[in-house]
Amino acid sequence: MRDSFADFHPFNNFLYFALVIGFSLALNHPLAQGIALVCAMVYVISIDGKKSVLFLLKYCLPMVLLTAFINPAFNHEGTTILLYFSNGNPLTLESVLYGFSSGAMLVTLLLWFASFNRVMTSDKFIYLFGKVIPALSLVLSMSLRFVPKFKSQMATVTEAQRSIGRDVSSGSLWSRTKTAITIFSIMITWALENAIETADSMKSRGYGLKGRTAFSIYRFDERDKYTLTWFSFCGLFLLSGSLLSAFGFRYFPNVRYAALDMTTIPFYLVYFALCITPVVLNLKEERKWKTLVSKM
């Protein structure tokens, strides 16, 4: 699916991610976590397709299970004792539940950042923060861009080296190691040089100087106003909800939570609506496009 949420004003994009990432971190009620996890999954799948499903199954599921498994090994607090470890410390139900909860939180954040990287491209980031914090935003966007750039350059260098007979995939262990080290050394040199070049290039264009303008084609139009209003409403509403502990949940020493009733359910509905907004916008856009195509 085409991600039309990315076509919205960068400020809205950023605000959305700031809100959902913030609330995913702050809320530990399983229902709120479930909402965030499902929405993050749906969004990533809708913009990345099949590749992300594989990623979810291959990395995210084991990660949840691993944290659920590791946490009780170090954390023995909780009133419901299930069994005892060999060193005499108890295995408690609460620590297992907490493990699942933190695993789910980890995966949710991972997924939010996956879509964040797709939506908040470096030009949007620079557009938003280039004036306020020029040096930091350049460093941030450079470092965010670094890993994918490094990977693609590495592929190029490996190919080139192979064509002159230095293949990392064949030969003795010693010669393979030697080739790999050579490639790595080339990469380091390239990375350092590239960073200097980028910095020099930005400097020569007067980046960060007063009065410098940046070319951008972002317009804050009507639909951006509505989405901004919607996001700010959700943000304020959920913030006050969490202050009123509508999402209250504690794992230790025993599980206690805020009752799910008419007064707390609206907060969950709003949270769900906030998290699912980009997917809804994308669907709406897709339907519009299809009707337009069919009319032609």
Added chain:
Amino acid sequence: MKRILSLILTFVLLLSFTACSGNFAQVDLKEPIALADDGIVKRDVFEKIKNENAIATFTGESGEMEYEWTIFGSDLKDTKDVNLSITLEKTEKGIKIKFSETEDFGFPALLSVHLNEKWKVDSATAYDGKDTVYSVSITGSKTSILNISVNKIVTECEILPDNEIQTENTPSTESSSNDNKQDNSETNKTDDYLSGVKDSDDRIYSDGQNKGKDKYETDPVPEGKPLPVEPEDQEVDKKKTYTCTFSIECSTILNNLKDLDPDKRELVPSNGVILAPTKVTFYEGESVFDVLQRVCKEKGIHMESSWTPIYNSAYIEGIHNLYEFDCGELSGWMYRVNGWYPNYGCSRYQLVDGEKVEFRYTCDLGKDVGCEWMAGS
């Protein structure tokens, strides 16, 4: 359309704000209530405490002394008007308490009497003429606090310090292991830094001549106290069984409820006793830690410990989900054997027959449970 939408949103917002019942069932701690002159607390006050599942404290004064009632909403069933005032009177050896109420309260309540002096004893007992009516737990750092769990009312009683417990230099010799004593010179092997006298119960006691720390950072053990035994040298002989008295209590928390982590309030027993003094069977060569671990397992009491290599002992992090630092930054668990807080870990204290082991929660680095050396005084 958009106007309707915004109207609905505003409505939802207002509804949720005005009626949010998000607070989850946390035990509420009430501000201390000063007792009226007649001391009568009305039924509806108790009803309120019961319905809110709160913890309430009532304070009063008698003579020079202050006292305090701690009442748990979870303990209250049938409520009625209760006169909580008492009269305190100093006697030759102890304190005399006169209750104004004549009938039983119908619920247990904890009475804490703040003395003006420090009682240097391990425990005390309340006597009604000749019979024992309440057992008393002594806490308090500078001056003593007597904590009495009142579950029935007597017209008057006298609290006397228990003096029969000897904390002096005589190690317990009533050991029943005398008859099966062996020449077990291996386990009694001493290192150079240990100088001790061997007693009849196969345990080495300090003669007070040691200077400096041992290799596990232990300061010299006072004269007459058992020297630490390394757990890796100990062999447990399951054929020889002995008994000791074991208890776990946290009454200092009840004197410092405002410092307690609010999430832990519902865990605190209203009389401060997690495990009442119990006779426990153990095997020869077992340490206090071994016995604690087994007792907690048997009684289903939660306990977490971690092995600390530099002290060569287990460290008790929490019992009954009450952890170190849960009630202020000077809080944690300590253990006392026959009235002495050993200055080494509980894995290094080898038990002999008939000893009295107490695990007590401190909120003031040991000072409030009668341990002097910990805070460096």
